[in-house]
Structures are given as C-alpha cells and as structure tokens.
Amino acid sequence: MSSTRCGLVAIVGRPNVGKSTLMNHLIGQKVSITSRKPQTTRHRIHGILSRDDYQIVFADTPGIHTGEGKALNRAMNEAAISALSGVDVICFMVDGMKWTEGDEHVLKLLQRAGDTPVLLLVNKVDNLDDKNKLLPHLQDLSGRFPFAEIVPVSALRGHNLDALEQALATRLPEGNFWFEDDQLTDRSLRFMVAEIIREKVVRQLGQEVPHQMAVEIDLWEDGPKLTDIAATILVERRGQKKILIGDQGARIKQIGTQARQDIERLIERKVMLNLWVKIKAGWSDDERALRSLGYDRDQ
Template identity: 85%
Template sequence: MSDTRCGVVAIVGRPNVGKSTLMNHLIGEKVSITSRKPQTTRHRIHGILSRPGYQIVFADTPGIHTGQERALNRAMNDAAQSALSDVDVICFMVDALKWTEGDEHVLGLLQRAGDTPVILLVNKVDNLTDKSLLLPHLESLAARFAFAEVIPVSALRDHNLDVLEKALSSRLPKGDFWFDDDQLTDRSLRFMAAEIIREKVVRQLGQEVPHQITVEIDIWEDGPKVTDIAATILVERRGQKKILIGDKGSRIKSIGTQAREDMERLIDRKVMLTLWVKIKAGWSDDERALRSLGYDHR
C-alpha cells in the first residue's frame, strides 16, 4: 500500500464566486484566468498541488448557471457538471452572506453526487463589515445539506486556505502521485497562451463585448532567442471587432502588450506576439464550431 495520497477535488459553484482565484492561490501560481466578469472560466482546468505525502488535482470548472440556452453555455454547464463524477471530494463555493437561485440549483446537483464528501466554502468573508452575521449564516447553510465540513475562507486573501488544504488532503485515497512534483496543470502551453489573451480581452472590454469571443493559437515557433506566437481572436459581429481593435488599433495593442508580458513569465523567454481579429458569426451557438475550438469536455 502506498504511503502517499492522491486524488481529484472538484471546485463547483455558480458563476463569479471565486473558484479560479481559490485554485490559483492554493497552488501558488496562476493556472486559471480570472476577472470580475461571470463565466470567465469556460473549460474544466486541472491544477496540481504537490506536497510531501500528497497530491491534490483540482478541477476548476465553469460556473454552473441557468437560463442561457446558447450552445456555449450548454458546453460550459456540461464541463462543470461532468466534474462531479469520479472525484474524491467536492468543494461547493458560495459568496459570503449571499444565497441565490443559482446556489440552490448547484446544491440540487450535489444531492445526486452520492457518497462523495462535499465541503462548503463560504468565500469573501474578508469583505464582511459585520462579522456577527457570519455564524448564524453558516449554521443556516449547514442545515441545507449534509456537508462534510463548512469552512469560511477568503480565496483572495489566503484566509483559512491551510485549514481547507488539511481537510482535503485527509480525504484523499492512498495512491501514487499522478503527475510530476513540479507540474502545475495538465493543460498545454498553447491552451494557456490562448487563455491569457482571452483574459486580457475580458478584463479590458467589460460589458462592451460580452463573452462571445474566443481565441485560437495559429502559430507557435520557438526560435533561438524568441518564441513567435500568432493568435486569432474570434468575434461574432462587425461592431465587436471594431470595439476590440479600438481607435487606431490602440485597444488591441494594449491587449497584446499585457498578454505578451504574461506569456513571457509563463514560458520564461522572450515572446513576439501577433494578434488578429476575425468575425465568425454564430460560433458560440454552433456545436460543431465549439468542438473545433476545443469546447468539448470529453
């Protein structure tokens, strides 16, 4: 019998409760992109935390949401809900004192998770002005479901993440590590580069261009000193392309500069980044297009 523990922990919840921020802070590196906009995470992304004696493979998932019937939304929900099967622990994250219909919907899905332990994470407790409201709220949440534990955390401020890590590692099955100690994710560098570009777009544009954009890496060539990367940002309408490019190309230039700096940190070498913007009408509601763009969790 192995002396080490290794298993998969799914992080689920409605959009924008801090799932990606939590995984990034637990691992200590930026594996999953973040923004204040809901549904920034579109894919199930695995982040790997290796410690002496155990390895936790986190499955960061898109926010589970209702009421949006585009093929992209269905693909995101499929990716999130599929993460509930074949995992060892589920972390259900909610936002401080809030409880919404979206949270209730996720809880309904968790009730079908069988014997898998579910830890409730009440995030953003550092934002509470009246701390006396927290304990009664935690008690009311604990009464909703047979949670293995209820842990108040701040993903952004690292509050109680050591408590969470201990709760997770103690529930992992015994077994050998799946990944090398220094590996942080199972995703490719090309995938990470595309996600970096998309993060910069989402952060810069706010609500001007909603989530009807995606990114494809067209060229990746490692030269002696510089890596040449060319990428295409796909939008659905001409007006979105105009907004994304900006006045005299100012916005796309800013996005490219920020993305290039992050890529250089990611691969630890100089990057020459070229960005193109193209219109692909209806891509986010076209299942064939979504599969070709990598939105198939299978």
C-alpha cells in the same frame, strides 16, 4: 499500502464566486484565468498541488448557471456538471453572506454526488462588516445539505487556505501521485497562452464584447532568441471587432502588450506576439465550431 495520498477535487459553484482565484492561490501560481466578469472560466481546468505526502488535483469548473441558452452555455454547464462524477471530494463555493437561486441550483445538482464528501466553502469572509452574523449564516447553510465540513475562506486574501488544504488532504485516497511533483496543470502551453489572451480581452472590454469571443493559436515557433506566436481573436459581429481593435488599433495593442508580458512569464523567454481579429458569425451557438475550439464534454 502507499504512504502517499492522491485524488481529484472538483471546485463548483455558480458563476463568479471566486473558484479560479481559489485554485490559483492554493497552487501558488496562475493556472486559471480570472476577471470580475461571470463565466470567465469556460473549460474544466486541472491545477495540481503537490506536497511531500499528498497530491491534490483540482478541477476548476465553469460556473454552473440556470438556463441553457446557446451551445456555448450548454457546453460550459456540461463541463461543470461532469466534474461531479469520479471525484474524491467536492468543494461547493458560495459568496459570503449571499444565497441565490444559482446557489440553490448547484445544491440540487450535488444530490447526484452520492457518497462523495462535499465541503462548503464560504468565500469573501474578510469583507464582512459584522463578523457576528457569520456563525448564524453558517448554521443556516449547514441545514441545507449534509456537508462534510464548512470552511470560511478568502480566496483573494488567502485566509484559512491552510485549513482547507488539510481538510482536503485527509479525505484523499491512498495512492501514488498522478503527476510529476513540479507540474502545475495538465493543460498545454498553447491552451494556457490562448487563455491569457482571452483574459486580457475580457478584462479590457467587459460587457462591450461579452462571451461571444474565443482565441485560436495559429502559429508557435521557438526561435533561438524568442518565441513567435500568432493568435486570432474570434468575435461574432463587426461592431465587436471595431471595439476590440479600438481607435487606430490602440486597444488591441494594449491587449497584446499585457498578454505578451504574462506569456513571457509563463514560458520564461521573450515572445513576439501578433494578434488578429476575425468575425465568425454564430460560433458560440455552433456545436461544430465549439468542438474545433476545444469545448468538448470531456474537457
């Protein structure tokens, strides 16, 4: 019988409740990109937390939202919903004292979880003005579903994450580690770099260029002293391209500078980063284009 435990934990919830922030804090390094904009996470991203006697493989998922909309929205929902199958534990994350139609929608999907234990994570408890309201709220939530455990947390501040980690570790099946104990994600560096660039665009532009934007890595050359990377940012309309480039190229230059600094920290060497902006009309509602950009159901 193995003395170690290892298993897959899905983090699910409606958009923008803090799933990516939680995974990044648990792992101790930025693996999934974050912003205050809903639906920043598009793919299912695996982050790996290794201790001496257990390894937790987290699946950070796109926010599950009601309505299908464009092909991109459908792909994101499929990635999140497919994460519920074949996992050992599900973490269902909600935002503090709020309970919305989106939370109810996710809860209905959890009926498919079968015998998989579901932990309810109540995020942003550090923001509560009146802590006396928390216990009645938790009691109300406990009546909505047979949760294995309810864990109040603050993903941003790191509150109660040790208790969460232990609650997960004890529910992992016995078995050998799936990954090397110093590996933090199963994603490639190219994918991570594209996500870093996309994060900087989302944070800079917000609603101006919403989610009709993607990043492709065109060139990656490791030279003796630096790595040369070229990437294309795809948008759908001419107006979006103009906003993204900014006055005399000021905005795209700022995005490039911020992205380059994060990329250098990620790959631990100097980077020459060249960004281009290209119009590709209708890509977010084109199934073939989405597949070419990596939005597969098994992502």
